[in-house]
Amino acid sequence: MIAKSSAFGPIEVEAYLEGIASSIRSSLLGQHSGIEITVEAEPLTIMADHAVPLGLMVNELATNAIKYAFPKGTGRITLGFQRRDGEVTLTVEDNGIGMNPAGAETGMGSRFIDAFAQQLGGTLAKASAGTGTTFIVRLPLTVLARNESSPVS
Numbered sequence: 174m175i176a177k178s179s180a181f182g183p184i185e186v187e188a189y190l191e192g193i194a195s196s197i198r199s200s201l202l203g204q205h206s207g208i209e210i211t212v213e214a215e216p217l218t219i220m221a222d223h224a225v226p227l228g229l230m231v232n233e234l235a236t237n238a239i240k241y242a243f244p245k246g247t248g249r250i251t252l253g254f255q256r257r258d259g260e261v262t263l264t265v266e267d268n269g270i271g272m273n274p275a276g277a278e279t280g281m282g283s284r285f286i287d288a289f290a291q292q293l294g295g296t297l298a299k300a301s302a303g304t305g306t307t308f309i310v311r312l313p314l315t316v317l318a319r320n321e322s323s324p325v326s
Contacts, residue, residue: 183218183318190252207247214254218318226289233282234265234308242269266307
């Protein structure tokens with residue numbers, strides 16, 4: 174997706190997230206999986222150099238949800254990207270069993286996610302309960318393509 178953008182120009186986030194979801198579906202889930210991945214993104218664009226760490230975060234979080242959130246093999250993962258309150262939020266949420274607090278932040282993946290969020294100038298928050306887990310990465314408007322980074326009037 175990044176290579177297809179003209180001279181590494183802006184990347185349409187919704188199409189980018191759909192591409193990641195499609196790749197995860199084909200590599201991890203198969204045709205008859207009971208796990209659904211959906212995308213809920215505003216029509217925003219980001220610069221290609223921001224797309225790589227953003228995509229790696231999404232991939233890691235969605236992959237972890239597939240591996241750990243659905244022991245019965247059914248559920249939903251939603252990838253989101255919206256402009257809110259002077260910033261942009263990337264969300265990866267599932268309706269699975271929630272995270273085990275004891276092992277929630279011990280893997281290399283969580284260190285990578287934190288590092289990618291910091292690389293983009295963002296912060297990571299997470300909430301988990303028996304009804305699912307939500308990761309929210311709050312990012313500055315500067316991750317958006319130049320023509321979209323000004324506030325909406």
